[in-house]
Each structure stands twice: as C-alpha cells, then as structure tokens.
Amino acid sequence: MTEKKDFLLDIQNLTVHYETDSGVVHAVEGLNLQLGHGESLGFVGETGAGKTTTALAIMQLIPNPPGKILNGNIIFDGQNLNTLNEEEKRHIRGGKIAMIFQDPMTSLNPVIPVGEQIAEMIELHQNVTKDEAFKKAVQMLELVGIRPERAKDFPHQFSGGMRQRVVIAIALACDPTLLIADEPTTALDVTIQAQVLELMKELKKEFNTSMIMITHDLGVVAEICDKVAIMYAGSVVEYADTRVLYTNPLHPYTNGLFNSIPDLDEDEEELKVIQGLMPDPTNLPSGCTFHPRCPLAQPECSQKKPEMIEIEPGHFVACPVCCNAFVKKG
Amino acid sequence: MSQMKKRKMGNFGEIMRRLKKNRLAMFGLTIVVLLFITALFADFIAPYSYAKQHLSDAFQAPNSKYILGTDEFGRDIFSRIVYGSRISLQVGFIAVGLAVVVGGFLGAVSGFYGGKIDNLIMRAMDILLSIPQILLAIAIAASLGPGLFNLMIAVGISSIPSYARIVRSAVLSIRNQEFVEAAKAMGSSDFRIIMKHILPNSMAPIIVQATLGVAFAILTAAGLSFIGLGIQPPMPEWGAMLSGGRGYIRDYPYMTLFPGLAIMITILALNFLGDGLRDALDPKLKR
Amino acid sequence: MNGSREKLIEVNHLKKYFPTKKGMLHAVDDVSFFVYEGETLGLVGESGCGKSTLGRVMIRLLDATDGEVIYRGENILKYNKRQMKDLRKDVQIVFQDPYSSLNPRLSVSELIAEPLIVNNVYNGSKAERDARIRTLMDTVGLAQRLVHAYPHELDGGRRQRIGIARSLALDPDFIVLDEPVSALDVCIQAQILNLLNTLKKEKGFTYIFIAHNLSVVKHVSDRIAVMYLGKIVELSDYRTVFAGPLHPYTQALLSAIPIPKVDQQRDRIILEGDVPSPIEPPEGCRFAGRCRYRKDICSQKTPELREIEKGHFIACHFARNLSM
Numbered sequence A: 001m002t003e004k005k006d007f008l009l010d011i012q013n014l015t016v017h018y019e020t021d022s023g024v025v026h027a028v029e030g031l032n033l034q035l036g037h038g039e040s041l042g043f044v045g046e047t048g049a050g051k052t053t054t055a056l057a058i059m060q061l062i063p064n065p066p067g068k069i070l071n072g073n074i075i076f077d078g079q080n081l082n083t084l085n086e087e088e089k090r091h092i093r094g095g096k097i098a099m100i101f102q103d104p105m106t107s108l109n110p111v112i113p114v115g116e117q118i119a120e121m122i123e124l125h126q127n128v129t130k131d132e133a134f135k136k137a138v139q140m141l142e143l144v145g146i147r148p149e150r151a152k153d154f155p156h157q158f159s160g161g162m163r164q165r166v167v168i169a170i171a172l173a174c175d176p177t178l179l180i181a182d183e184p185t186t187a188l189d190v191t192i193q194a195q196v197l198e199l200m201k202e203l204k205k206e207f208n209t210s211m212i213m214i215t216h217d218l219g220v221v222a223e224i225c226d227k228v229a230i231m232y233a234g235s236v237v238e239y240a241d242t243r244v245l246y247t248n249p250l251h252p253y254t255n256g257l258f259n260s261i262p263d264l265d266e267d268e269e270e271l272k273v274i275q276g277l278m279p280d281p282t283n284l285p286s287g288c289t290f291h292p293r294c295p296l297a298q299p300e301c302s303q304k305k306p307e308m309i310e311i312e313p314g315h316f317v318a319c320p321v322c323c324n325a326f327v328k329k330g
Numbered sequence B: 001m002s003q004m005k006k007r008k009m010g011n012f013g014e015i016m017r018r019l020k021k022n023r024l025a026m027f028g029l030t031i032v033v034l035l036f037i038t039a040l041f042a043d044f045i046a047p048y049s050y051a052k053q054h055l056s057d058a059f060q061a062p063n064s065k066y067i068l069g070t071d072e073f074g075r076d077i078f079s080r081i082v083y084g085s086r087i088s089l090q091v092g093f094i095a096v097g098l099a100v101v102v103g104g105f106l107g108a109v110s111g112f113y114g115g116k117i118d119n120l121i122m123r124a125m126d127i128l129l130s131i132p133q134i135l136l137a138i139a140i141a142a143s144l145g146p147g148l149f150n151l152m153i154a155v156g157i158s159s160i161p162s163y164a165r166i167v168r169s170a171v172l173s174i175r176n177q178e179f180v181e182a183a184k185a186m187g188s189s190d191f192r193i194i195m196k197h198i199l200p201n202s203m204a205p206i207i208v209q210a211t212l213g214v215a216f217a218i219l220t221a222a223g224l225s226f227i228g229l230g231i232q233p234p235m236p237e238w239g240a241m242l243s244g245g246r247g248y249i250r251d252y253p254y255m256t257l258f259p260g261l262a263i264m265i266t267i268l269a270l271n272f273l274g275d276g277l278r279d280a281l282d283p284k285l286k287r
Numbered sequence C: 001m002n003g004s005r006e007k008l009i010e011v012n013h014l015k016k017y018f019p020t021k022k023g024m025l026h027a028v029d030d031v032s033f034f035v036y037e038g039e040t041l042g043l044v045g046e047s048g049c050g051k052s053t054l055g056r057v058m059i060r061l062l063d064a065t066d067g068e069v070i071y072r073g074e075n076i077l078k079y080n081k082r083q084m085k086d087l088r089k090d091v092q093i094v095f096q097d098p099y100s101s102l103n104p105r106l107s108v109s110e111l112i113a114e115p116l117i118v119n120n121v122y123n124g125s126k127a128e129r130d131a132r133i134r135t136l137m138d139t140v141g142l143a144q145r146l147v148h149a150y151p152h153e154l155d156g157g158r159r160q161r162i163g164i165a166r167s168l169a170l171d172p173d174f175i176v177l178d179e180p181v182s183a184l185d186v187c188i189q190a191q192i193l194n195l196l197n198t199l200k201k202e203k204g205f206t207y208i209f210i211a212h213n214l215s216v217v218k219h220v221s222d223r224i225a226v227m228y229l230g231k232i233v234e235l236s237d238y239r240t241v242f243a244g245p246l247h248p249y250t251q252a253l254l255s256a257i258p259i260p261k262v263d264q265q266r267d268r269i270i271l272e273g274d275v276p277s278p279i280e281p282p283e284g285c286r287f288a289g290r291c292r293y294r295k296d297i298c299s300q301k302t303p304e305l306r307e308i309e310k311g312h313f314i315a316c317h318f319a320r321n322l323s324m
Helices: A051-058 A086-092 A114-125 A130-143 A148-152 A160-172 A190-207 A218-224 A242-247 A252-260 A320-329 B002-009 B011-020 B023-040 B077-113 B115-129 B133-144 B148-175 B178-185 B190-226 B238-248 B254-286 C051-058 C081-087 C108-118 C126-140 C144-148 C156-168 C186-203 C214-220 C238-243 C248-256 C296-300
Strands: A007-020 A023-036 A040-044 A067-076 A097-100 A178-182 A210-215 A227-232 A235-241 A309-312 A315-317 C007-020 C023-036 C040-044 C066-071 C091-094 C174-178 C206-211 C223-228 C231-237 C306-309 C312-314
Touching: A007 A051, A007 A210, A023 A051, A023 A067, A023 A210, A023 A227, A023 A235, A040 A051, A040 A218, A051 A067, A051 A178, A051 A210, A097 A160, A114 A130, A114 A148, A114 A160, A130 A148, A130 A160, A160 A178, A160 A190, A190 A218, A190 C248, A210 A218, A218 A242, A227 A242, A227 A252, A235 A242, A235 A252, A252 C186, A309 A320, B011 B023, B011 B254, B023 B077, B023 B254, B077 B115, B077 B148, B077 B190, B077 B238, B077 B254, B115 B148, B133 B148, B133 B190, B148 B190, B178 B190, B178 C091, B190 B238, B190 B254, B238 B254, C007 C051, C023 C051, C023 C206, C023 C223, C023 C231, C040 C051, C040 C214, C051 C174, C051 C206, C091 C156, C108 C126, C108 C144, C108 C156, C126 C144, C126 C156, C126 C186, C156 C186, C186 C214, C206 C214, C214 C238, C223 C238, C223 C248, C231 C238, C231 C248
Parallel strands: A040 A210, A040 A227, A097 A178, A178 A210, C040 C206, C040 C223, C091 C174, C174 C206
Antiparallel strands: A007 A023, A007 A067, A227 A235, A235 A315, A309 A315, C007 C023, C007 C066, C223 C231, C231 C312, C306 C312
C-alpha cells in the first residue's frame, strides 16, 4: 500500500454497499478524497448522497450487517484503517479521529452529567486518574464557553446550542488530529448556529485540528472551510479550494446547487432548478450518475463513468463535458 | 410490474411479505387456518356425532374404529374434538370481537376527548382491571348462568379494559400527528377523524392484542368449563372434556391427553401468529 | 401602491397562552398586523418565537386566548361551527413535515379527495371528483400514474406536493404555509418554491409564509414580519427588512446567516446567551437581555409596535436612532 505522508487523510476508491431487503444500496462508489494537515474540508451534498456513510467508513463504524466496505483504502496518518483490528480501531476513534453527530438532543446520554461524559472520553484514551480526567473535562467546558459550575448538570438542563458545545467539548477532549462533524449546526437556530460556528473557527485556529464538515449548507462551508467537495449519488463530482469553487463552479450539479439557493442580494423571479430527483441508490444510472438530470448531458455520459479531471491546479471535476467547455472558453 | 401490484395492495402486501419470513408465525397461521376449516366442515370431517354414545365401546384406546379412542360414554373423542373447535373459535372470536368493539369505542372516546370523560372511563376500566381477569370471568359467568352465550359475554366483558387501554394510548399518540390537524383544517367532523384517520392507524397494536386475546379467551373458556361454569354437557368444549376425563387419568389418559393437546396447539399457534404479526406490523409503525 | 390594496385579514391584539406547570406560556403575546389581499407575508423567527402558533391560531386550528382575527370584515374567532365549516373552504394550511402530515393509510387520490368529500363537493358524481383530483395533481406537478400510490412510497418533495394539492382542492383564497420547504433538500426546495410562486401568480392567493430560513423567506415574500418570543419586533417590505433593518434583533438575525459567497464575510453580531423562556415573561422588551443597545427603560416598559416610516413597523424604544 502506498502511504502518502503528505496527506493526513487519503481515501482511495472507496466503495460501500448496504444489503437490504429492497436490494443493494450503492451508498458510496469509487470515492477519492484527500485532506491535508490542519485543513478543513466541506463535504457537501443532499440527503442520500453518501456523506454520512463516508464519515462512518472513516470511523470504521459502518454497521455490518447490512453494510460493507467492499473496496478501497482509507489511509490515515500513514495507516490503512481498513486493515486494523478492532482494538486498534477503537484506539483511534475518539483519540485521533473524533466525530460530532447532527442531533445534539440524542447524542448525549441523558442520565449522565455532562462533565462526566467528557471525562469518560478522556479516561478512555489517556492514562490519567478519574480526578485528573474530570479536571480536564471542566477545562474543556470552559473552552467551549460553558461555566464550570455546570459540569454536574444533565443534558436536558441545557439548550440545543449549549448541548452542541458539550458535544464539541467531548470530541476535542483528546486533541484529535481529525474532527468529523456531521451537520453539526443543522438542527440549531440561525443565531445559535452563528455562535457555534464562531466557536469552531476559534478552536480550529487554536488546536490546528483538521476537519471534515459534512453539510448541505453552502453558506456554512464558505465561512469555515478551506476546501470543498461536492458529493452526488455516492461519488465526489467536484473538489477544489473554497474560493476557487465558489467563484468558478464547473460541474452542472454544483451549479444546480448554487442556483437552488435564493440569493440574498439579488431578486430572482424563478429559481433555476434541476429537474427530477436523486436516483434510487439500489438502481443507479449507468455511466455518470447525474446524466439523467444534467442539462449538458451527451451520449457518452450514459456509457462511461467520468474520471476526476484536474481542470486547473487543485480544482477537480468529474465531468468531461464541462471541462471541454471550460478549456474552449479560456 | 410488481411495483404496480404492490401499490394496489398498499401496505397489506408488505406486511404479508414480512410475515412470511417468520417460520413460526407461518406455522401458527397454518394451524389457525386448519382450525377454521375444521370448524367449518366439522360435519364432513367428524366420523361420528359428538353426542352419540356407544356405551359398549366406552373407554377404548385409539384404534381403527375410533381414531383417538372413546370416553366414558363411548363417544368418539376425535369427533368431539373436531366439533369442539367450533365452540373454541366461536368463543374466542366473539368474545374478543365484543371486547374490541366496546373497549375500542371507550378507548377512542377517552383518548380523543381527554379531560373528564377520559378520567371517568379510565377509572371504570381500572376498577375492572383490579380484578384478575379470570376471576372476573368466573364471577360474570356464575351470575349469568350456564350456556355458551353467557360464556362468551363473560370472557368478552372481562377483556374490555385491556382493549380500552390499548386503543386509548394509540389514539393519544396519533391525535397529535399533523395529518389529524390537516383533517381538522379541512372541516372534518370528530367522528370522521376518529373513524377514518385515527383508528385505522391504530390497528397494529389492536391486531396483535386481539390475536393473543383469542388465545386467552379460549383458555379462559376451557378453564370455566373445567370448573363447571359455561358449557353444559354434552357440548364438546375442550376444557369440559378435560374436566370429564379428570377422574380417569391413570387408566385412560387419552381422554385428557387429546383435548389438552388440542388446547395447547391452538394457543401456541395463536401466540406464534400474534408475535409474528407484531414484528411484521412494527417496522411499518416506525416509518 | 400600498394604499389601494384591500386588507384581507386584520389581526388585533391576538394572544395565545398555554398553561404549564411553571406558569403561563406566552406563545403569541399581543400581536397586531394586517395582510393585504394577494400578497405574501413572510413570518420569520427562531424556534419558540410563536410563528407556527400564530399561523394556527389565525385559522382557528388552535383557539385564541384573546384578540380578534378579522377576515373580510368579520371576526372569525367568534364564528360558530357552521360558519367555521364554511370558512374552511376559503382558508387553508400546508404543513411542514411531509412525513407526518399525510395519513399513511390513504392513497394520493384519497388524500386529495378528503377535503372534497368532507365538504360535500361533487357529492353525487365520483367521476367529477376524480377529474378534479387529476387536475389538481397536474397543477402541482404530480404524475398521473401516482394516483394510487401511498405516501411511504414517495419522497419528501412529492409528498409536499400532495399536501399542496390537498390545500388547493377547495379553491381557497388564503393559505398559511407553515415551513413548507424546511424539511426538503435544497434542489427539491427550489422546485417547490417555484411551484408556490407559479400558483400564486395564476390564482391570486394570499399567503402567510412561515419559515426560519431567511433567504427562502426573502425570495417569496412581499412583506416580512420578524418575531421574537411571541411578539412582532419588525414588519416591513422585504427590501427594507434586508437592506435596512432597524430592530437590533433583526440586525443580529441577518448578520448570522452564513452567506454562500466568498469575499463577503462580514462582521457578525453575535448574540450572547440563549433565548429566554416564554413562560411568565417579565415586563419590558423581551429582547432586552441580549440587546447591545439596552438601556434601563428597556426592562421596564414593553415597546409597542409602531409605524415609524411608511409601511415600516418596529417595536423598540430607540427605533429612530439605530441603523445598520
């Protein structure tokens, strides 16, 4: 296995399937993704695109049955996570790679005080006494803006935004190298989301944690992510620096996403929509999975699955048609 | 093609599909269906009438003439078991039917309107529930007097509170769903909301409880007949047959063995079916 | 332009309180405003501000604690059962959750038929009713082959179209849309927003559009009301609210929206703390605790919603002095 030490995380050709009653769900198909040290990547897509599955695959938490990592390598810090045994995997989870889930209401244990939940994380991964762990837990609470007296309170005594801060505190307690945040602010009100995003930006600077932020909100990505990957029906269709992708989106799906969001500055009569729906993951279209809905579709699109083309340095698109158009323009 | 069919059958087809995967449940279903057929065609299946006595052939062990032997009056045990299935099924389904309709109505009203009505009805149910169901059935049967009909009423009434509770809790959980609000917003009457929107969506727990309830009703009827309430001879109720054979267990065990087996298999089958239905209906509830 | 329009609905001092163990929950607390015929009034606010409750109380899905709702000159809160049944034909609602707002046991055509059956429309003729159902399905963009489909077979977008078709069945004049696209993916959301827009243009509906997503609200609304803890804090046409909000809460709300553009990140107004409890709220401005301009008078006297310039209402003691 080639180990690229320049990347913190290198996902190569990842394929994950779920075997269900109604057929085989092709959740992730041939996914390629890289993340450098200290970088934050926005992982954007709609429901069913496969973002959460990818995150779970990195954490080696794909439920088996019915899921299975069929193919591919997940190289993290030089190690292929797929080849580790269960003990080694557990060591990494929470230690080097931490995950934040979407719903702060259900990701905390309702009968354990929040301070203890953070301390539990610390005790699991570090060789410290119970007291030391609790002290560190209180420090983490202060770091995320919660008064230390509240360490003995239970989750239900906190509001949604505060709970999400606790979840962040748990995730960062062991100073992980990589933080995966799965829609961390989707369930929060806009003003609370702003608070949490500001907090995450500060922490990112202070700890230099690499981050994968899964979201469907292009606004959040613009705020907090250095790079962005757009995912559709199981694979990445476009990937670039945030600035590059936002000024020059190429893939028709990416453009579709941007067009679907009403512009705050301009008045639009009608939104330019993408016709149709996300494909059935048990029955994906042949060739490029987007071709049935694509305004630029050509005959070849239904026959061959497009490769990622580096159209300009650091900007990758999985669409030969729009790349040709781009080249012709410039 | 199968997509279209699935749509026409709605949810029913999917439930059946899930049920089929559960071997025990299918076994249960088969037995119950067999029971129905037996009850329906008892006249053709049973070689003898259930009351006909062949006194010279009394106490015979199973042989070629009497497949399961004869009892103390020379009556064919097999024929009596076959006719007994009619009685058991009647008691089971009619008693449960009564309980579901009355209990269901009370539970629906209670859950939908809440407040004082809810309080009144539920406290009444609590009073009934404070008496063990079988004792309650005994008390009612004893006061009504003997007979199949009174047996059904006794068992039925004693089962009402559990259905009232189940329906009430189902109604409470569905009452706050948005589609009920939607029905109100278009001007539906309370009656229509309960009948068309709430109750059909509460069927799952009712069906499960009813299936298990039939088993319990049959068992209760057997128990009541065993102690002499309810069925009067010569009706071939399985429990009564058990009672009749009590005195002869040592010498002629088949007089109790076969009716006992009949009861056991029936209850077991209904329980398997009920459990299977609960599992088959549950995932749909989750959705 | 505003003066010549008819007022379809006038809400006066509307209150909805819920009794709880800890005291009265002021969900909607003395709200007054009006809606012009044919306009879309956007109602925004964060969770707990009372916007959904307000929508429901306005069409009497919930009973008001106090106040009036004047629809076409009559106070509908005083209507009896028969009058309410008549009103239901004019006033409809589309719900947020496409998964729980449809009876899972009814097929698409049965769901759309419900309002027709309940109100005895096309009572004699099933054929006419079926024809109307098919027309409605066409109008909202549902394929005819789905007529016998069940909700669980369809995605959120299609389910929401069923909800919309159902609300159109009785030819209403006024529709309350309670977060109709919040539960949908971005691309489907855009499709449904376009649909709602087209319908409004063709049929001249009046909408109240309740949402927490500000860019969506801006896209659909003519005027916008911003709610906080049961009260309206600012009300104006959409351009003014977005370009020149005067209430400190509106300003903070707008600054909190993440913008999907680079090079446009601006200074955020970060609000301290959490939204206070709507149970037994104290006197004074509800926003005082988190407002960066607060003065003593703010916690003593509740500010009224006043028209400080034409068509621009604001509830703040210092309205005139503050600007972006």
